[in-house]
Amino acid sequence: MKFSAFALLRPGYEGHYKSGKIPLHPVYCLIGIFAMKAAIETMMIEHYDAVRRLWGESEGIGLSSADNKTSTERFLNRNSGLSFIAAMDDAIAGAILCGENSRRGSIHHLAVAQKFRQNGIGTALVNRSIIALRKRGIKKCHLFVFMTNTALSFWQKTGWRERFELILLSRDLI
Numbered sequence: 177m178k179f180s181a182f183a184l185l186r187p188g189y190e191g192h193y194k195s196g197k198i199p200l201h202p203v204y205c206l207i208g209i210f211a212m213k214a215a216i217e218t219m220m221i222e223h224y225d226a227v228r229r230l231w232g233e234s235e236g237i238g239l240s241s242a243d244n245k246t247s248t249e250r251f252l253n254r255n256s257g258l259s260f261i262a263a264m265d266d267a268i269a270g271a272i273l274c275g276e277n278s279r280r281g282s283i284h285h286l287a288v289a290q291k292f293r294q295n296g297i298g299t300a301l302v303n304r305s306i307i308a309l310r311k312r313g314i315k316k317c318h319l320f321v322f323m324t325n326t327a328l329s330f331w332q333k334t335g336w337r338e339r340f341e342l343i344l345l346s347r348d349l350i
């Protein structure tokens with residue numbers, strides 16, 4: 177996790193400005209920290225339009241009719257308190273959709289807006305969903321990654337492992 181010491185003084189702060197991108201002078205660090213503060217909040221249906229826009233702009237996110245507003249509201253209601261957004265002032269910098277079926281957790285559509293990436297926001301969002309799943313007694317979580325998605329490295333760096341012994345099968349039900 178990439179928290180700065182200053183960040184610990186700020187309740188709700190969960191991202192930081194990666195030190196390599198700004199000069200390491202304390203004044204610049206403080207400017208960076210205050211400029212890049214991200215608060216992780218529970219995703220509500222009111223966030224849908226901004227989150228849907230973020231997903232649409234993010235490479236590696238596969239969208240379908242299951243992502244329309246009605247379906248997303250149903251998902252959030254069935255899985256309340258498991259999905260989160262990263263709020264940066266008035267903007268949504270990142271989002272994660274997470275559910276559980278009482279056996280396993282599932283993560284979908286993690287995305288961080290391009291200009292806010294590499295600041296720990298993606299990790300912070302995943303961690304919040306994991307904590308929420310654990311509180312419900314869920315002991316394992318799965319997610320899908322397109323084979324061409326370079327974000328696979330993100331997942332591997334943050335403790336997820338590929339399941340080479342499994343094959344994903346799907347069937348349309350309509």
Ligand SMILES: CC(C)(COP(=O)(O)OP(=O)(O)OC[C@H]1O[C@@H](n2cnc3c(N)ncnc32)[C@H](O)[C@@H]1OP(=O)(O)O)[C@@H](O)C(=O)NCCC(=O)NCCS
Pocket residue numbers: 234235236237285286287288289292293294295296297298299300320321322325326327328329330331333334
């Ligand atoms: C994947 C994504 C959510 C990561 O968000 P982020 O806020 O930049 O991630 P973090 O800053 O928490 O990164 C954590 C670590 O993963 C690394 N990482 C992040 N994205 C990476 C990528 N695409 N490739 C390789 N490494 C990556 C970071 O460098 C960091 O490593 P470090 O601790 O050694 O510096 C973001 O790149 C994104 O939105 N991608 C497009 C959508 C997508 O593909 N989502 C996943 C769908 S399965």
